[in-house]
Amino acid sequence: MKRTWNTMGWLLMLGVIMGVRFLPAYAEEYSAEDAKYVELFLKNFPKVDPVPTLETYATAARYDELYMGDKLTKDLANVSNDKGGIAWGLSYRMISLNQMYRVTNDAKYLDANLACIRAVMAARDDKRGVKLWTGVIAPAWGCDIYAERGRAIFGVHTGIICYPMLDFLLLAKKNEVFAAKLGDEAKQIATCCTEALGYHDRQWRDGPGGGEGHYIGMDQENVLENKPKPGNRLSALGIALWISWKVTGNETHRDRARAIGLYIKHRLTPAPDGAYYWPYWLPIEPITEPAPRESVKGEDSSHAGLTIALPLMLAAENEVFTAEDITQLGNTVVKGFGRLGGGILFGDITGNPASSPDYVSQPTAWLETAKYVPAVRDLIVAHYLNYRPTPGPLDLSRLLGITQ
Secondary structure, three states, X not given: OOOOHHHHHHHHHHHHHHOOOOOOHHHHOOOHHHHHHHHHHHHHOOOOOOOOOHHHHOOHHHHHHHHOOHHHHHHOOOOOOOOOHHHHHHHHXXXXXXXXXXXXXXXXXXXXXXXXXXXXXXXXXXXXXXXXOOOOOOOOOOEOOOOOOOOEOOHHHHHHHHHHHHHHHHHXXXXXXXXXXXXXXXXXXXXXXXXXHHOOHHHEEEOOOOOOEEEEEOOOOHHHEOOEOOHHHHHHHHHHXXXXXXXHOOHHHHHHHHHHHHHHHOOOEXXXXXXXXXXXXXXXXXXXXXOXXXXXXXXXXXXXXXXXXXXXXXXXXXXXXXXXXXXXXXXXXXHHHOOOOOOOOOOEOOOOOOOOHHHOOOHHHHHHHHHOOOHHHHHHHHHHHHHOOOOOHHHHHHHHHHHO
16 A cells, blocks of 8 residues: 555554554564654655656756756855855855766856856955954865854865866866867966865875875864864865866875875775775774674765765776775665665665764765666665655756766
8 A cells, every 4th residue: 555654644643642653654664773764764855746757857957947047146146155155055056067067068057157166266265355263364265163263264165165166177178169268267266276275285194004195174173183084074175186186287186186085995994795884083093804884883974975076086087996996885875874775865874773864965976886886876866756856956967967
């Protein structure tokens, strides 16, 4: 019998009135812990009915309707990273515009991204004359929240903001007509990113293992002072460094991206189920022995999607990470946070039912692993079609990419 969430809700309400708890159908299929998680998941993501097809769900026309034109113009009216708005909002919009250009080859998406980039460059702290808590005016995008001591520059913000700007330049360079129209502005954009990434040079540390490297926290949250940044923050800087090398030829940036990749790789735990698992705070020392999924306090699913960005980027160019590594990351989806199937995803990568569905964010980040673990595609697509009636811009652009 097909039971919708609305029906389920009425049954639960009736149970409260009568003093009886009606267990939904899925309680018979899962363990008690998993059933409890599913109940929370469905409150966050009510089941879509009817379920659309991917071909009608992910289209360029829908992207344009939701995220282009007047809507984009309105969103660029007051660009600021004071509350993290550029880092956790506009930057992903910019990544999606690059993806839309890759999928459609329509330069209108490059034009739209150029408008975003101009707004972002104008919002940099030194352009606004805004001081950090240290009194420094930095050539980057400060944020007033997160750090106890006041406004600070976060490497993860610098990375995730610069990455789509540099990737834009990479795309523009290959389009002769657009590159000619861009002219000297391309150099200005590259310089803006180089200066911002350079602000973090003082935080760089080689090691601790041979060929490894990482950034430490400095002048930001107290808990991170002089400690290696978490994997997702390192990865954000790493993808910006890698693309910076491609755009500017900066070999130091290339070498640092490789070193960060090696640092992350050595701290992923291989599990007997064929997957990789890891915590938000990567261990200081490399992992030398496999361990079961249940023994790892998994990183939340939201940040983990950023942690894998550099491994996926490097693997695509046969650098540091291998096909076997990406297979293990694909198994992180199948055996870990997507283990229940049907589009229900857990809030941490180990599939811990004690996690929160609030952390299920942008799982399209894992779609690249489907090249080696095809089941990933169906799990991720099922999540969107069944539980996300309106995808965000980056998710929509990535889903459109797999329909081509």
